[in-house]
Amino acid sequence: xxxxxxxxxxxxxxxxxxxxxxxxxxxxxxxxxxxxxxxxxxxxxxxxxxxxxxxxxxxxxxxxxxxxxxxxxxxxxxxxxxxxx
Numbered sequence: 001x002x003x004x005x006x007x008x009x010x011x012x013x014x015x016x017x018x019x020x021x022x023x024x025x026x027x028x029x030x031x032x033x034x035x036x037x038x039x040x041x042x043x044x045x046x047x048x049x050x051x052x053x054x055x056x057x058x059x060x061x062x063x064x065x066x067x068x069x070x071x072x073x074x075x076x077x078x079x080x081x082x083x084x085x
Contacts, residue, residue, distance in 0.1 A: 012078045014040065019070035033071070036062040040071055 014020050014031045021034045031040045038060045046056050053068055 012075060014074070017070060017074040019067040019074070033060075033063045033067050036060070038063050043068060043071060044075075 014022070019034055020031045020040055022029055022031045026032060027037050027039055032038055033040065033043075042060065043056060043063075046059070047053075051059075053065070057063060057065060057068065
């Protein structure tokens with residue numbers, strides 16, 4: 001069963017990731033996968049909970065594998081070169 005709760009956050013600059021978007025009127029302004037209402041935090045919460053990417057994609061069919069890969073790559077690069085808070 002998918003987890004849709006806020007993961008413990010690390011400050012990442014999502015503005016340069018083409019796979020996500022944020023609109024005030026959608027999911028309270030949280031970063032979501034572009035074209036969906038699925039919060040980016042849901043990916044990390046599910047992965048932290050032991051889910052696989054394939055399971056996440058099954059649970060959230062509006063999200064593409066390409067979007068997940070872009071988000072994971074962006075997070076990985078961002079953690080290598082963090083943005084000061």
